[in-house]
Amino acid sequence: MARRTQRFTEDDFESLEGRASKTEQKKAVQRMAALGSQLAELPKKKIEQLPVEERLIEALLDVQLITSHEARRRQFLRIGKLLRNEDETMILSYLTPQQGLKKQAQLLRWVDRMIAQGDPAIKEFMKMHKAAEHHAIRQHILRVQRDIQKNLGEDAIAESKQGLTNYVQQVALISENS
Template sequence: MAKGKKKDVFDWEDEEQEEIIWVSKSEIKRDAEELKQLGEKLVNLTKANLTKMPLDDSLLDAVELAQRLQKEARRRQLQYIGKLLRGMDVEPIREALAKIENKHNQQQAMLHKLEKVRDELVEKGDAALTNLLNDYPKADRQQLRNLIRAAQKEQAQNKPSKAYREIYQILKTLMLTD
């Protein structure tokens, strides 16, 4: 060894040297798995929702191919989609996916609200109908009153609930179009 050469010594005290961020292998694997799951959510989207996503052409082609594949080929394609996602900014994709999922949750909540209103109409009768007509004056009072009475009669006789379903359909058109 030559005596005059000095090895590069890393000075931990020197703040001007580059900051080194150590990432564990486990953390890298967790991130890769998370991106693969994001890719799986993309693959499970419908074509209409997929067009709303900010995807580049190569990723869109990979997702569409994965939708057609099955079993092991699909698993490999999901791995590839995860790899593609690692090389891009996924935040806009996550935001768009959250909007789509939130819209679905809002629709589900609205349908549950419709069921609750219908149950209240059948249970309380004219009092609940008056409250509904205050909120939705365009509703046909006579038709709803007849359906409510028919639904109450069906429940009392343990018959199939045809009127019960009709009330739901009327409420759906009434409340979702306003």
């Protein structure tokens, strides 16, 4: 029996634009789990003050009591899934003071440089930060550049640039502790 060829329209591809693949979703959970492990290292008082869901606070406090390696790994994956529902910028604001103002300013310069220069700057950033993924950075940069080209306004451009900034900060935090 002959196989029927399926014709895709431009609308089919536009509906998929901006949607993360399964692999990207899994890597995002792994990044969030790594951030969760750093959150779990915070003092108990600071964890209790986090403006997040109660389930996440309980999970962060529970992981401090778990001694089995495998159980801790699973708990961090759970924390990563819970973190997906939270505001990344707020979570990073609790972790970035550990980096210091100089490092934060340096990361913001990297963001601007990668937007302006593209692949050469991305490759250089990836050499310094082993947790970085070329595809993810490239997608964030393309979103920023698309918003600039379409003249969507300062709010839309700032929002897409904040997504890139959040990713760069996550990668820097993970790379420092690896």
